[in-house]
Amino acid sequence: MLLITCPVTRSDELVADRRIRSVVNHPTHVALHVDCPACGAVHVYRTGRRWEATRAARAAQPAAPAHRAQHPVPA
Template identity: 60%
Template sequence: MLLITCPTTGADELVADRHARPVADPRTRPGVVAVAVRCPCGGDHVYLTGRRIEEARARVACGRRADRRVPA
């Protein structure tokens, strides 16, 4: 079961796993993780899992470590 927020109604909906399917193929588009879900409102909604966002945040955090001292 998945708990989603319907963008149409704004309500939280509980959806069975069988109503979810992958949208982006990780073999052809690495880093893109998306799922299309058949919502009880009757529409299909696409949700990003956040993997790509979290990886980008981690890269930025590693790049701007101002609290470390660099030897001269």
């Protein structure tokens, strides 16, 4: 399961693993393409320690809502 915030409806949605369309590994993060149960679109969420560190370094700049990363719910 994965908790996401839909950038369209602004609601928090608990998403089943089967709704994760693809997982792409990047050097700094993992990009999850999620089939959103709230609006039906596919959103991309980025997770990962180094991505979080990068975000922390950019804390002075407000992050765009669409780029907001969410942690998966611990199994």
